[in-house]
Amino acid sequence: MSRKPASTSAETAADGVSAPDMPAARSQTAKLADFMCFTIYSANLAYSRVYKPVLEQLGVTYPQYITIIALWEEDRQTVKSLSEKLFLEPSTMTPMLQRLEAMGYVTRARDDEDERSVRVSLTEAGRQLRERGLGFGELTVKASGLPPDEFRVLQRAVARLRDNLREAAK
Numbered sequence: 001m002s003r004k005p006a007s008t009s010a011e012t013a014a015d016g017v018s019a020p021d022m023p024a025a026r027s028q029t030a031k032l033a034d035f036m037c038f039t040i041y042s043a044n045l046a047y048s049r050v051y052k053p054v055l056e057q058l059g060v061t062y063p064q065y066i067t068i069i070a071l072w073e074e075d076r077q078t079v080k081s082l083s084e085k086l087f088l089e090p091s092t093m094t095p096m097l098q099r100l101e102a103m104g105y106v107t108r109a110r111d112d113e114d115e116r117s118v119r120v121s122l123t124e125a126g127r128q129l130r131e132r133g134l135g136f137g138e139l140t141v142k143a144s145g146l147p148p149d150e151f152r153v154l155q156r157a158v159a160r161l162r163d164n165l166r167e168a169a170k
Contacts, residue, residue: 040158040161047140048062050143051136051140054133054139058129058132058133059103060103060105061096064100065133067082067093068105068106068122068129068130071106071121071122072122072126072130076120076121077119078111078117078118079094079097079117079118082120100126103125104123104125104126105122105125106122106123108120108121109121
């Protein structure tokens with residue numbers, strides 16, 4: 001005896017979203033462009049292409065750049081708190097921070113209150129690097145083709161999506 005699917009009228013879209021108002025045949029013809037995960041992934045690649053000349057001009061990688069930004073927002077962070085804020089593994093952070101320290105942008109020192117923790121601080125050169133990169137945000141807004149207010153709305157929506165997905169993955 002064969003078993004019918006629970007629902008033939010509801011479609012399961014490419015990212016696993018049930019969409020009752022879509023025809024059942026659609027699930028058989030889902031295209032790459034229908035995958036939300038691919039849209040986010042490919043947008044990230046496109047964003048990286050726009051950012052590449054900026055980062056080359058600054059002489060840093062994207063993870064190094066966002067580390068500088070995070071330290072500018074809140075200096076003397078622990079490696080653990082930085083890795084959580086940047087969604088990077090601590091094992092990824094350590095070699096990157098060593099490179100930033102060798103470049104003269106950060107200093108690392110054991111926490112006075114907890115020797116197991118390492119605190120990271122921006123140097124004056126690190127602050128200047130951040131200042132040099134400030135105007136480049138306008139470049140990405142312009143490259144997006146979106147009005148600035150729509151860009152900010154999209155940014156908040158993507159951040160909410162990221163947070164919801166992280167929570168669901170716990």
